[in-house]
Amino acid sequence: xxxxxxxxxxxxxxxxxxxxxxxxxxxxxxxxxxxxxxxxxxxxxxxxxxxxxxxxxxxxxxxxxxxxxxxxxxxxxxxxxxxxxxxxxxxxxxxxxxxxxxxxxxxxxxxxxxxxxxxxxxxxxxxxxxxxxxxxxxxxx
Numbered sequence: 001x002x003x004x005x006x007x008x009x010x011x012x013x014x015x016x017x018x019x020x021x022x023x024x025x026x027x028x029x030x031x032x033x034x035x036x037x038x039x040x041x042x043x044x045x046x047x048x049x050x051x052x053x054x055x056x057x058x059x060x061x062x063x064x065x066x067x068x069x070x071x072x073x074x075x076x077x078x079x080x081x082x083x084x085x086x087x088x089x090x091x092x093x094x095x096x097x098x099x100x101x102x103x104x105x106x107x108x109x110x111x112x113x114x115x116x117x118x119x120x121x122x123x124x125x126x127x128x129x130x131x132x133x134x135x136x137x138x139x140x141x
Contacts, residue, residue, distance in 0.1 A: 006082045009036060010044050014053060014078065014130050015137070018070045024063035044082065051081035070130035079125060 013030055027045055031038040045064055048054045055067040066073075104114055 004083050006044055007079055009034060009041060010048055010078055010082045011075065011133065013041070013044065014048065014066070014073065015133055017054060017064060017066045018130055018134055019139070021066060024057050024061065024065050026063040047081055051077070053078065053081070070134055073130040074126055075128040075133070076122070076125035
């Protein structure tokens with residue numbers, strides 16, 4: 001599966017906020033920890049706030065923290081909030097020579113396999129929560 005920096009940083013930010021729920025964390029501190037541009041991370045945080053996953057507080061002790069419980073945030077919802085058009089697997093586009101991309105569609109004899117795989121994968125993204133990510137990570141326990 002291909003993913004974007006926005007999704008990776010978004011999930012990582014939510015993970016960090018979930019592991020330290022007691023205090024607001026600044027975009028500056030998070031960006032330094034990830035070695036990411038602060039303006040980029042602020043845009044990701046704005047989208048997460050717009051989607052209702054984080055809340056923001058201005059001021060010297062301000063920053064961001066989770067607005068929902070980790071078990072109420074699905075990975076699929078985060079992906080849709082950060083990359084609305086990214087919910088298709090890469091099988092739908094096959095790289096050829098040069099920049100031409102050929103889609104795999106219903107006319108391809110292997111399409112039923114890829115379609116079944118995509119359906120299961122997308123269902124797993126809708127089922128998986130931030131709480132699941134925390135449970136899988138040795139740092140999150």
